[in-house]
Amino acid sequence: MKKAINLSVNGVSHTDEVEPRMLLVHYLRDVLDLTGTHVGCETSLCGACTVMLDGQAVKSCTVFAVQADGSQITTIEGFAKNGELHPVQEGFWEKHGLQCGYCTPGMIVTAAQLLDRNAAPSREEICHGLEGNLCRCTGYQHIIEAVQYAAKKAGQS
Amino acid sequence: MTDNYVGRRVKRTEDPRLIKGLAHYVDDISLPGTLHVAFVRSYLAHAKINSVDTGAAESAPGVVAIYTGKDVAEKVGPVPCAGALPNLKVPDHRVLATKKVYFVGHPVAAVVATDRYTARDAADLIVVDYEELPVVTDVEQAAAGGPVIHDAFSDNIAYRLTSGEGDIDAAFSAADRTVKQRILHKRLAPIAMEPRGVLARYFPGEEELTLWSSTQIPHLMRTQVALMIGMPENKLRVITPEVGGGFGSKLNVYAEEALLGWISMQIGKPVKWIETRRENIQATIHGRGQVGDIEVAFKNDGTLTGLRYSVFADLGAYHQLLTPAIPTLTGLMLSGAYKIPAIQMNITACFTNKMATDAYRGAGRPEATYVVERGLDLVAAELGMDAAEVRRKNFPAPNEFPFHTATGLDYDSGDYEAALDKAQQIAGYAELREKQRKARDEGRLIGIGISTYVEICALGPSQAMPAGGWESATVRIEPTGKVTILTGTSPHGQGQETSFAQIAADELGININDVTVIHGDTAVVQYGIGTFGSRATAVGGTAVFVAIQKLKEKAHKIATHILQADASRVAFEGGKFSRQAAAASAAGTSEPVVPVGQAPAGALPDPDTEGKSSLTLQEIALEAHIAKNLPPDTEPGLSATYFFEPKNFTFPFGTHIAVVEIDRETGDINWLRYVAVDDCGRVINPMLVDGQVHGGIVQSIGQAMYEEVVYDEQGQLITGTLMDYAVPRASHIPHFELDRTETPSPVNPLGVKGVGEAGTIGATPAIVGAIVDALAPFGVRHLDMPIKPENVWRIINGH
Numbered sequence: 001m002k003k004a005i006n007l008s009v010n011g012v013s014h015t016d017e018v019e020p021r022m023l024l025v026h027y028l029r030d031v032l033d034l035t036g037t038h039v040g041c042e043t044s045l046c047g048a049c050t051v052m053l054d055g056q057a058v059k060s061c062t063v064f065a066v067q068a069d070g071s072q073i074t075t076i077e078g079f080a081k082n083g084e085l086h087p088v089q090e091g092f093w094e095k096h097g098l099q100c101g102y103c104t105p106g107m108i109v110t111a112a113q114l115l116d117r118n119a120a121p122s123r124e125e126i127c128h129g130l131e132g133n134l135c136r137c138t139g140y141q142h143i144i145e146a147v148q149y150a151a152k153k154a155g156q157s
Numbered sequence: 158m159t160d161n162y163v164g165r166r167v168k169r170t171e172d173p174r175l176i177k178g179l180a181h182y183v184d185d186i187s188l189p190g191t192l193h194v195a196f197v198r199s200y201l202a203h204a205k206i207n208s209v210d211t212g213a214a215e216s217a218p219g220v221v222a223i224y225t226g227k228d229v230a231e232k233v234g235p236v237p238c239a240g241a242l243p244n245l246k247v248p249d250h251r252v253l254a255t256k257k258v259y260f261v262g263h264p265v266a267a268v269v270a271t272d273r274y275t276a277r278d279a280a281d282l283i284v285v286d287y288e289e290l291p292v293v294t295d296v297e298q299a300a301a302g303g304p305v306i307h308d309a310f311s312d313n314i315a316y317r318l319t320s321g322e323g324d325i326d327a328a329f330s331a332a333d334r335t336v337k338q339r340i341l342h343k344r345l346a347p348i349a350m351e352p353r354g355v356l357a358r359y360f361p362g363e364e365e366l367t368l369w370s371s372t373q374i375p376h377l378m379r380t381q382v383a384l385m386i387g388m389p390e391n392k393l394r395v396i397t398p399e400v401g402g403g404f405g406s407k408l409n410v411y412a413e414e415a416l417l418g419w420i421s422m423q424i425g426k427p428v429k430w431i432e433t434r435r436e437n438i439q440a441t442i443h444g445r446g447q448v449g450d451i452e453v454a455f456k457n458d459g460t461l462t463g464l465r466y467s468v469f470a471d472l473g474a475y476h477q478l479l480t481p482a483i484p485t486l487t488g489l490m491l492s493g494a495y496k497i498p499a500i501q502m503n504i505t506a507c508f509t510n511k512m513a514t515d516a517y518r519g520a521g522r523p524e525a526t527y528v529v530e531r532g533l534d535l536v537a538a539e540l541g542m543d544a545a546e547v548r549r550k551n552f553p554a555p556n557e558f559p560f561h562t563a564t565g566l567d568y569d570s571g572d573y574e575a576a577l578d579k580a581q582q583i584a585g586y587a588e589l590r591e592k593q594r595k596a597r598d599e600g601r602l603i604g605i606g607i608s609t610y611v612e613i614c615a616l617g618p619s620q621a622m623p624a625g626g627w628e629s630a631t632v633r634i635e636p637t638g639k640v641t642i643l644t645g646t647s648p649h650g651q652g653q654e655t656s657f658a659q660i661a662a663d664e665l666g667i668n669i670n671d672v673t674v675i676h677g678d679t680a681v682v683q684y685g686i687g688t689f690g691s692r693a694t695a696v697g698g699t700a701v702f703v704a705i706q707k708l709k710e711k712a713h714k715i716a717t718h719i720l721q722a723d724a725s726r727v728a729f730e731g732g733k734f735s736r737q738a739a740a741a742s743a744a745g746t747s748e749p750v751v752p753v754g755q756a757p758a759g760a761l762p763d764p765d766t767e768g769k770s771s772l773t774l775q776e777i778a779l780e781a782h783i784a785k786n787l788p789p790d791t792e793p794g795l796s797a798t799y800f801f802e803p804k805n806f807t808f809p810f811g812t813h814i815a816v817v818e819i820d821r822e823t824g825d826i827n828w829l830r831y832v833a834v835d836d837c838g839r840v841i842n843p844m845l846v847d848g849q850v851h852g853g854i855v856q857s858i859g860q861a862m863y864e865e866v867v868y869d870e871q872g873q874l875i876t877g878t879l880m881d882y883a884v885p886r887a888s889h890i891p892h893f894e895l896d897r898t899e900t901p902s903p904v905n906p907l908g909v910k911g912v913g914e915a916g917t918i919g920a921t922p923a924i925v926g927a928i929v930d931a932l933a934p935f936g937v938r939h940l941d942m943p944i945k946p947e948n949v950w951r952i953i954n955g956h
Contacts, residue, residue: 021274035185036178038401040350041434045879048350076178089176093168096844099852100650101175102350102401108176123892130887134879136350136402137650139851139916140887 005069009034010078018065025049027065028075036076036105040134047133050106051075057113059106059132076105079112087150088112097146099137107133111147120151162659162669166844169655170669180399183354183369184431191356192221194417194430195276197266197283198439199258202294202510202872203306204287206256209266214282219275222424223283224416225266226255233419234385236412239623240481245316248307248508250475252385252412258287259306259474260511261874262439264412269420269428292510292872296448296471299507306474306508313508315472315481320488322563323499328463332454336535341941342445342524344471344866345859346876347517348884351401352432353441355414357421367394368418373407373647374687377624378414379679381478385415386422393418397677400649404856405516406441407649408689409478438877443866444517446471447484447524453532459540459547463499466491466528470506473513479520480513481506482623486521486613492562493529494573494611494810495551500563510872516689518856519612519917526610530922531939534606534929538938543590544926545581548609549574559805568611568808569902569910571836576898577609580812580834583896589816589830597934602819602953603829604931610919611810614837614911615904616690618803626803628692629685630700632661632708633796636782638775640665640672645685646697647677651849651913653693656841657701660907664705665774666732683798691809691911694841699905700801707797712777715795718788719766719780735771807902807910811835813854813923815891819931824950826862826928828891833919835895838902838910846912847895853916854893859885860917861924861942 002017009032016031028034028051037060040048044059051060052074079086088111091097098104107130114121114129121129126147127140135143174180197209211223229252236250254265266283270276291304299306299313306313329335349371356369366388372378375395383390400407413430421428432441449468455461470484488502537547552573553560560568581587589605596603617626629645642657658672675681685697709729716734717724727734764779766772766786777795780786784793816830833850840846863883867875876882901908921942928944929937935952950956 019274026273029185030187033187034178035181038182038351039184039431040352041879043434043878043880046350046434076176080177085176092176093172096169096848098172098175099652099848100350100402101171101180101399102182104175105178124888127887127890134348134350134884134886136348136404136856136884137852138848139853139855139893140890141851141893142848144887 003066005066007068007071007073009073010075020064020066022065023061024063024065024068025060028060034075034077038102038105040102046103047110048103048106050109050133052109052113057110076108079108086112087153088115088147090153091146091149095142095146095149097138097143103133103135107135107143111150114147115151115154119155160663163663163841165842167655167659167669167842169652170658171652171654182351182399182401183356183371186356186369186398188356188358188427191427191429192269192271192424193273193276194420194428195268195273195280196264196436197268197280197285198436199254199261199263199265201258201287201289202261203290203292204258205290206254206258206265207286207288210284211266214268214279217279217282219271220268220279221271222269223266224253224420226251226253229253229416229419230255233415236475237381237410237478238476238480239478240476241623242316242318242481245481246310248309248475252416261872262436262512264440267416267420269424294509294511294868294870294872296469296507296509299509300469300505306510315506315508318485318504319501321501322565323463325463325465325499325501328499329454332462333457334539335452335454336532336539337450337452338531338535338939339450340528340531342447342527343942344446344514345444345517345864346438346866346882347404347406347441347444348882349402349404349406352434352437353407353411353413354431355417356427356429357417358427359421359425361425365392365394366418366422367396368414369396369398370414371400371407372397373400373403373649373689375647375677375679376645376684377687378410381410382415382418386419394680397647403649404518405444405520405689408516408687409442434879435877438882439874440512442477442513442515442517443473444514445524446514447487449528451528451532453536455536457540459536459542459550461495461497461551464491464497464529464532465501467503470504471509471511471514472506473509473511475513477513477515479623480515483514483516483521487524489564489566490522490525490613491529492564493526494609496553497563511868518853519914520690522612522914523918523921526612526918527922530608530610530926534926535938544607545577545586548607549577566613567805569805569904570900571611571808571810572898572900573609573810576810576834576836577812579896579898580814580832583834583894584814584830584832586814602821602931604817604819604927604929606815606923606926606930608813608919608923608926611808612915612918613806614691614809615695615803615807616692617806625686627686627800628697628700629683629798629800630697630704631683631796631798632701632704634708634774634778636779638671638778640667642672642674642701643682644674644676644697644701645682646693647688648693649688651688651693652842652845653697656694656845657698659841660698660701661705664702666730667774691913695807695902695905695909695911696801696803698841698909699907700799702907703801704797704799707799708795711797712774712795714788714791715777715781716772719772719786720770733771733773734777803904805904807838807904809835809837809910809912809915811915811919813919815923815927817927817931819949821953824946824953826944826946826949830894831891832894834898835912835915835919836898836900837912837915839899839908840897841909849912850895850916851893853914854920855885855890856917857920857924858889861921861944863943865943
């Protein structure tokens with residue numbers, strides 16, 4: 001019944017036997033113990049579970065682990081490199097882009113993809129890009145400013 | 158005291174773990190051998206349970222145990238309600254349904270299995286034979302003699318209450334005019350991004366139980382759960398790890414929390430339950446849920462003479478912790494920011510076949526502010542006055558504080574006109590009105606809404622609270638000079654790990670990185686009340702502040718002894734006690750007395766304090782722990798605990814101005830401006846205050862324009878997912894223009910008032926006021942929330 005999968009998560013290769021129905025988010029959290037990716041709605045509406053899958057921000061609560069076989073995944077735990085925060089992480093800290101922090105990993109992943117596609121987004125473009133991610137604490141304004149900070153920072157480097 | 162930190166925009170110490178994905182919420186904690194729990198919940202709103210067939214589930218692989226209402230009814234006590242109103246009907250609320258189910262989502266059985274998938278599968282194998290009963294979901298129908306929900310009672314009215322002061326009948330008969338409006342406050346779902354969750358671990362040898370729960374009130378929950386499961390309170394430990402938002406929904410004691418603890422005791426293994434979002438919308442408390450009639454009496458010049466609010470409160474099927482108390486909070490705040498000589502509130506609170514309502518951000522106060530502010534708009538419309546001017550006319554002046562209201566409160570301090578002036582100035586109010594006139598001439602629909610709110614915070618004096626209104630703090634300086642704060646509050650996003658450290662760092666003259674704030678563990682932290690009601694900084698922060706003063710008194714005594722000086726000649730400045738105040742001018746952070754890596758193994762180093770003219774706090778902390786050179790009759794150690802009991806609530810206030818333009822073709826409501834001037838007393842960290850205000854306003858935007866928990870006539874929950882329940886997204890918000898006035902509160906030595914709920918209380922009337930104002934050319938004076946483009950389009954197009 002179980003199926004073997006092989007995938008790379010944050011640059012580390014993993015081979016595991018999983019039930020075909022196991023969701024990617026549960027594989028990441030329960031098998032690999034990467035609990036930074038959160039579950040907020042199980043229906044791909046809140047975005048708390050967003051991870052990068054082969055360069056695309058996807059909601060890992062509606063992807064089966066077996067569908068990720070052979071892919072490269074980056075979770076929030078893989079964003080800081082050699083102790084250096086990713087510019088988006090830095091932006092969230094600088095601009096108070098988080099309160100309870102539960103939506104934050106998904107927000108950061110989505111924002112990073114947004115900036116990958118558009119290095120200097122307008123406020124409207126940022127808002128549109130974040131539409132798939134819910135935050136109940138911040139009211140979004142500081143998140144928008146965090147993304148603007150990251151865009152500016154990345155533009156300078 | 159220095160002010161290196163307080164009042165400044167200090168980045169949060171909480172954030173690194175959160176932005177790296179390294180924080181631990183309940184579901185992130187794994188214990189070996191953990192079993193998972195899934196619930197069978199009623200899909201009917203009202204039914205008799207004929208039987209629960211668990212046979213197929215019991216024989217499913219991986220299933221460890223199944224519990225139904227019959228199994229636990231006599232073992233686990235009822236879900237608690239802290240309401241203490243005269244003649245309140247309190248239904249017997251068991252952790253699992255026994256004979257009947259009363260709402261969709263009512264838990265009927267719990268399945269324990271080896272993993273969450275297996276538990277869910279097995280739950281689906283349980284067959285409940287229901288006999289449907291008549292349903293009542295409409296609160297007025299419930300009051301008027303609809304089907305009676307609870308057999309123990311003769312009707313659905315949980316309580317009636319009339320409150321207020323002044324001669325209300327005289328006020329109305331003497332008025333020049335009156336206005337009256339029916340106003341709906343739809344049910345809202347709090348939607349904390351982290352749903353609820355519980356992990357329970359029983360230690361059979363120690364006979365101790367640990368509960369990790371996503372709660373706002375670890376200590377109150379410990380007391381209540383101990384009573385529910387019959388466990389000595391000192392054998393129960395509640396830990397709130399990271400908590401992903403609450404907004405009042407986790408200011409409660411839920412059936413699942415006690416049941417998981419009890420199950421772990423039966424099985425002897427850790428058990429975990431993580432709420433799904435569907436369960437969260439079904440079976441975590443809702444907010445609001447009032448249908449009321451507001452009547453305002455006034456003179457022709459706009460002076461208010463009386464206000465009456467008669468309301469049906471939709472409590473749901475059962476009381477949760479504070480369910481019956483919430484409508485009474487509405488009654489307290491019906492004077493708003495105005496002088497109103499006579500006020501009356503009439504509550505008819507009813508049971509319905511729905512989930513319980515309880516404290517959702519604002520908890521009864523948004524309803525009050527909303528009806529009062531809508532009332533003021535109606536008065537303005539009736540008299541042809543400007544909405545701002547009718548408000549200004551009725552403000553108490555700054556020298557009238559403490560201001561006694563006809564709802565029985567004494568507002569602490571305020572300058573309402575200053576906040577209104579500032580907001581009008583930032584918005585360019587006069588120009589906005591001019592722009593609106595011109596736009597109307599062109600057929601454009603621009604609306605300006607204004608709200609001059611006041612709210613009640615820092616809950617509160619214990620006399621006015623169901624279970625204590627104080628808050629506690631312990632501050633201690635460790636032998637190495639590091640400072641540890643234990644707070645009885647339970648922050649879950651508010652940032653008190655940072656703001657309390659700011660207070661401590663300034664008071665002790667040390668670096669903020671040398672302060673750690675610990676909360677949310679009943680085995681570590683002295684008893685506390687928790688985080689809700691915008692109380693954490695005003696009450697809990699004050700406890701920290703006063704504990705530090707006590708600690709400094711002791712440190713001063715030790716310093717005086719070691720420096721062999723007169724107490725009066727030893728002063729504290731810049732983190733040092735100096736023999737002569739003048740000699741201590743070299744202020745600044747002192748070096749730790751024990752450099753890292755140089756501490757002798759197994760022993761504390763010898764203090765080297767002889768012959769010095771000044772001592773750092775760190776040196777005194779070491780002396781206090783070595784205890785070889787302390788003044789006579791001095792306890793060793795350097796720690797102080799304080800329980801702060803506030804003498805009054807605090808009353809933050811402000812003015813919000815919303816400006817919208819309506820698209821005539823689509824009915825879409827587009828933002829032009831949003832200006833908020835809030836006064837939350839003294840500000841510890843302006844960045845955190847802005848964040849609270851933003852978040853609160855967006856929850857108001859949700860209520861005003863998007864959110865509504867909908868049950869159909871059969872009690873089916875129509876808005877059961879985030880697809881149907883519309884939480885605002887980033888594209889739904891205006892750019893907020895925030896400012897402040899700062900009127901310190903006399904209630905606490907910090908002068909802080911609280912800000913957690915201001916946005917949800919102050920903003921809805923401004924937003925609705927703006928939309929109504931935009932539609933004034935169509936004769937609109939009031940619209941009920943949520944105001945959707947469809948409603949607006951129908952008004953414009955006469956459908």
